[in-house]
Amino acid sequence: MAAIEVVDLTMTYGDLRAVDGVSLEVAEGEFVGILGPNGAGKTTTLEIIEGLRRPDSGTARVLGERVWPRNPRLLPRMGVQLQASSFFERLTAREQIHTFAALYAVPTAAADAWLERVGLVDKADSRVEDLSGGQAQRLSIACALVHGPEVVFLDEPTAALDPQARRNLWDLLSGLNDSGRTVVLTTHYMDEAEVLCDRVAIMDAGRILECDSPAALIRDLDAPARITVAPGQITLEDARAIAGVTNANEGAEGVVLTTREPATVVSYLAQHDQLDGVRVQTGTLEDVFLDLTGREYRA
């Protein structure tokens, strides 16, 4: 049985089609990311699946249960982290998670264990207002997981964090589905989706354009590889003459070769001792987005 089944959701605000025919199926234990720029409709889609909003049309089921109207049987099996830091004002980190534990009738020991797992034991007595962005997000995630839910929804858990804090959080997030838990997160970071998710749904203008594993998305894109050779290693003419090279241009970091046979080209460069400073780039999710929408990705 699929953990999440979403069929043909639509949601309109005035003239804006925030969600426009979204369908999605997530298997149990899967880690799925909804990736898209701001305003793509990610949060609205997630809020419909969580049961916070009633869609104009379409259905969403989580663990086989209806999500709308508010379904008390489903709520304890679901964990949510909303976009904003939803905390009780002026409580300490420990009081915060203890309060959430009590709402789910979970013993405080479980709450303390989560505080430790997200690395906030040192900050347990700090008020939530005094936590850094990364610490607040980790507490927020701990509060979403304190009752051991089967399905977890995380809405942009790394938004507004600096790169260091984002990577720290990835370590925590990547382990969340280890024990068969289903995880759905939204993000506007390409790298994040690529690192964390089993499957990525690329979303823009209220629609899911493609949904597959990051590797498959990039493979299907069939984008040529770009090989950058350090300046002075090779002339533009010689580069164009290499078998398999379809194009070569002078770039800021050297000569950029475009090829569909990167292995052949790299071995040629090796034979001619021109490998110093070589960089090989295959397609990225950004290329996938560009290919799907015809425009640059701007988070």
Add this chain to the structure above:
Amino acid sequence: MSAPRVSAFVALSTAILRGFVRDRSSVFFAVIFPLMFLVLFGGIFSDQSQSKVDLIQVGDVSLVDNLPPDARAAFEQTFVVTRSDDLARAIAAVRKGDADVAIEMQGDTLVAHYTQTDQVKAAITQGALQAFVDGTNVALSGRPPKFDLTAERVEDDSLKTIQFVTPGLLGWAVAMSASFGAAATLQGWRQSKLLRRLQLAPVSTRTVVGARVTVTVAIALVQMAIFIGLGAAAFGLTLTGSWWMAVPLLVVGTLCFMALGLLAGALTKTQEAAVNAANFIVLPMAFLSGSFFPLDGAPGWLQAVSEALPLRHLNDGMLDVMVRGEGPSAALIPIAILATFAIVVTLIAARLFSWESS
């Protein structure tokens, strides 16, 4: 109520109470600020009613100088006499406000140069001097006076300013903390999406609302205890028979002002705006409901406006049962009015509420 719901209720109430106690500005406006007014009205202004009239006697004023001993004593109850020989300077002193009246004799006429700045003192001065002139005239006629006057206060002997100001200020304090608390919670929780988060937790709306109401009512009762305690200990506040009826009155009043706070929260976009809106409703209402001064002298239309305000009924009800010695039933009509207000305003707020803050 099942076990998890009790623990959820307790946890929510504790969280809300901690949030309140740790918010210095909330505590200040709920408790300290109104208490400052209590000290001001109860401790300082209460003396003013007994303050004497400063009188400058210019030259010889035989009428005053020759008063019989008991009349002289009565005179000094009302006036603090200083002597001067310079009429112009004495009048200048009155004009500047350093004295309230200057008196001189012109033949058989007592001339009083007074200031109208303080109308009460001006009236006292004229009335008292007239009484002494009349009294002296009667004495000189040699006939015993035919009529006599005995003045008796209607209120209990112990009735002082503190008796009047405590219920009104308490009403204002409760109105502030209940409406600010509800407005700030609704807005703050909506902004942080905590409301949404709680919607997805297995707790009923009843439990969440119940916790918030319980904390606010508890705060109101603590406010009441502090007001009565301080009033009684420091300013001689004495409660009358059925003062305990002020408890249900205050509880319903709290609900009513929470509803107004919800309305303020539903109408605004930010937490600051919500609290400002609540203040905008409550502060003028406090003035118009007699929280700071009695409205007995107010014009009729103002009285009519006042009757339409819930705080007026809360104040009147508390005055009746706490200090006027009325029976428990005196609180029933105010309770009914406040309850109606609470229900109607809550329904309006619920209609206007939207989950989106933008």
